[in-house]
Amino acid sequence: MSRTVLITGAGRGIGRKLAEHYMGDGANVLLTARDPSTLDDLAAGGAEVFKLEVTDAGDIAQLKSALGSRPIDILINNAGIIGGPGPQTFGDLIMDDWAETMRINVFAPFAITEALIDNVMASTEKKFIVISSRMGSISQNTAPDKIIYRSSKAAVNMVWKCLHNRLASKGAIVVPLHPGWVSTDMGGSGAPVTPEDSAEGLAKVIDGLKARDSAQLFDYQREEIGW
Ligand SMILES: NC(=O)c1ccc[n+]([C@@H]2O[C@H](COP(=O)([O-])OP(=O)(O)OC[C@H]3O[C@@H](n4cnc5c(N)ncnc54)[C@H](OP(=O)(O)O)[C@@H]3O)[C@@H](O)[C@H]2O)c1
Numbered sequence: 451m452s453r454t455v456l457i458t459g460a461g462r463g464i465g466r467k468l469a470e471h472y473m474g475d476g477a478n479v480l481l482t483a484r485d486p487s488t489l490d491d492l493a494a495g496g497a498e499v500f501k502l503e504v505t506d507a508g509d510i511a512q513l514k515s516a517l518g519s520r521p522i523d524i525l526i527n528n529a530g531i532i533g534g535p536g537p538q539t540f541g542d543l544i545m546d547d548w549a550e551t552m553r554i555n556v557f558a559p560f561a562i563t564e565a566l567i568d569n570v571m572a573s574t575e576k577k578f579i580v581i582s583s584r585m586g587s588i589s590q591n592t593a594p595d596k597i598i599y600r601s602s603k604a605a606v607n608m609v610w611k612c613l614h615n616r617l618a619s620k621g622a623i624v625v626p627l628h629p630g631w632v633s634t635d636m637g638g639s640g641a642p643v644t645p646e647d648s649a650e651g652l653a654k655v656i657d658g659l660k661a662r663d664s665a666q667l668f669d670y671q672r673e674e675i676g677w
Contacts, residue, residue: 453575456480456522458504458562459529461488463634464581467649468526473497475653480522482513482529504529504558514565521573524656525566527559527580532636533598540594548598555602560609571620578613579656580606582626582667589676607667607677614665623659627652628669643670 455472459465461483469492472479481489482502489499500516502509531554534547559580563570570576585596586603607626614624629652630643637643651670658672667675 452476452478453523454478454480454521454573455524455526456482456566457526457528458482458502458558460492461485463636464629464632464645464648464652465526465528466492467645468528468652469497471649471653477523480517502562504562505553507561510561510565513562517566517569519572520569522566522569523573523575524577524579525563525570526656527562529558530555530581530602530636533596533602537595538598539596543597548601551598551602552605555599556605556609559606563613567617571617571622576617576620576622577656577659578610578617578622578624580610580626581629581652582607582610584628584669584675586626587667587675587677611665611677618661618664621661623661623664625656625659625663625665626667627655628667628675630670 455477457465457468460469460481469479469481473495479497481497482500483489484503486499486501493499500513502513531551533551534544536542570578583603585600586607588604610624610626629648631637631641632643632645632648633639633641634645648670655668655672
């Protein structure tokens with residue numbers, strides 16, 4: 451039987467390319483977007499599409515209700531934001547941007563995963579993925595800026611470590627992944643990695659994940675990044 455993959459924020463960027471990859475791979479593909487019409491073409495190709503503003507508890511409850519107890523092999527929390535245009539540093543940081551970024555990049559993956567834990571644990575692969583960032587690594591950071599984005603990704607990494615601590619003994623594989631610096635709306639046109647190459651790499655890494663890999667931070671080429 452085909453495996454089932456759910457991807458949030460699939461309307462554009464890395465999420466869309468992950469969706470196209472898994473559709474080409476023959477998976478049952480469940481996609482979410484704030485505006486489901488951005489996924490009309492993929493729905494026509496067989497994807498199931500759900501409306502999900504990731505910060506909206508009502509949308510999350512509706513998604514759970516629509517899915518019932520259906521197993522999800524790979525849950526990919528991909529939706530995210532950069533946290534505002536500025537340098538995000540001391541003397542130049544907008545608190546409201548920080549709060550909004552934490553809601554989208556941290557609280558939402560927690561809430562979506564909490565709602566769908568039983569679906570993933572009922573599956574064969576039991577993979578909980580969040581698209582995090584190298585910028586969330588505390589040990590690798592030497593820069594003073596992008597505090598909003600960095601702290602949100604560091605925080606979601608910690609959420610993933612806690613999820614690992616809770617579920618690894620039951621067979622879950624709980625992994626944050628860095629997609630590379632990717633030429634999406636977020637990464638900008640000068641970024642060296644295409645969304646296609648990032649998605650292909652991420653999917654290959656996800657395919658190869660074993661229990662021993664849980665709670666490690668990898669990039670899209672499976673290079674291990676220190677927390
Ligand atoms: N690009 C990079 O270089 C890079 C590097 C490291 C990590 N990442 C991470 O990779 C993930 C995808 O980034 P990307 O480069 O593909 O960014 P992107 O092109 O800006 O796409 C972001 C996606 O997230 C969705 N999203 C944002 N806020 C949302 C919300 N409140 N509710 C529902 N969906 C929401 C967007 O939906 P809408 O279309 O509705 O806005 C869009 O589908 C993010 O978590 C990002 O932090 C990216």
